[in-house]
Amino acid sequence: MRSQVLWMRRLRVLRRLLAKYRAAGKIDKHLYHELYQLSKGNTFKHKRALVEHIHKAKAEKQRERILKEEMDAKRAKTKAARERRQERIQTKRNALAGEQEAEEEK
Numbered sequence: 001m002r003s004q005v006l007w008m009r010r011l012r013v014l015r016r017l018l019a020k021y022r023a024a025g026k027i028d029k030h031l032y033h034e035l036y037q038l039s040k041g042n043t044f045k046h047k048r049a050l051v052e053h054i055h056k057a058k059a060e061k062q063r064e065r066i067l068k069e070e071m072d073a074k075r076a077k078t079k080a081a082r083e084r085r086q087e088r089i090q091t092k093r094n095a096l097a098g099e100q101e102a103e104e105e106k
Helices: 003-024 029-040 047-105
Strands: none
Touching: 003 029, 003 047, 029 047
């Protein structure tokens, strides 16, 4: 069989799979477009390689989302601790200022 025909068959299989995944909501339009271009550029030798790449991409996206949430929580916790510390320092300063005023009045 001619190589052009083999190429067309393989590309059609990959594109059909991508269209099904996008229609089913398994991949979003951004990942679809990226994978479409990669398949056009002969990155995936067969359907299984494409499916494995999709699973890895989704896992990486999930991992990044979890890390982002953890960092946001850590930032919020640090900010709250900093604010509490500032409040404690301010109350101590006010207490010292009150004591100094009382001593000066005597």
